[in-house]
Amino acid sequence: MTGLRQLIASPDFRAGFVEMLPACIGLIPFGLVCGVGAQAAGADALAAFGLSTIIFSGAAQILALQLYAAGAPLAIVVLTCFVLGLRLLMYSAAMAPHLASLSPRWQRGLAFLLTDQAFAAAIRRFNATHDPRRGAHYFLGCGVALWTTWQSTNLAGYFAGNLIPVSWSLDFAVPLCFIALVAPLFRTAPNVTAALVAAVAVLAFGALPMKLNLVVAGVLGIVAGTLAELAGERWKAR
């Protein structure tokens, strides 16, 4: 236990925890909405807790619940959530060189805490410190802050979400949390292309059943971004 106590006392763990708090406050409404969603879809308390602890991804939880409530087949729910979770593959690839020298236990633990928010904060830290151990402590601090916030707000939303007035439009907090992640990416032309193509496609294919337009739009956006970047490089090389 002294190891754990030392870890929690380390300045890097504390810095990660404290610097994640503003983002955690921003995620409170999102967590509440996920809890309300679980309750509205007819999940019992244990399943609601399973959603937030085992899936631990707001986007996947919301989408899984919507598809479940709409009666979509299991394979469609799993496929759609997998395509949505492809960005975790990208985060994993970007994080891998920084975690390569750590023990498997650390790697498995930190991978469990790898989310959009923790990735954004931790990758900045790793690029700044170049010390894998200290970066890992910072990452763990971020992850613990996010995990705790996520579980408590999901539970609060499940049990007390119906106390929140509908006129507050709290569900709008969900797209806002995603906008906070995506808008800073719009500094490069290929990212803007990927987003524009995905936006048009998701509306154009809106008639597809079971939210398959999300999968189609995501794939088209990824292809468009890749092609735009390749075309840009070829243009520069001329």
Place this chain on the structure above:
Amino acid sequence: MEGALKLWAIIVLVGALNYASRLSFIAIFARRSIPPLLARALRFVPAAMLTALIVPMVVMPSGTIEPLSPRVVAALVAAVVAFRARSTLATLAAGMLALWIIQAIGG
């Protein structure tokens, strides 16, 4: 498959796939290098997937497309704040305030 059993199947399968994705390059394929084209394509997943999620929530919250609703204006305000500040909290505050103000003015 129906009801609680199906929901648990979703939780376990989506959870397992999510964890496998998180662990993928950190541990499972750690010794293999990523094919360059895949690495390139993966970098556009956040912009494409997150936008595909956001747009229907903002433009058609009730199922029909409303191109100039209070939500669309509030989302644009939030996007400008997010682009400049890179902060979840500032984006959330700006977007919710914009929505509440527009709804209060519009009735």
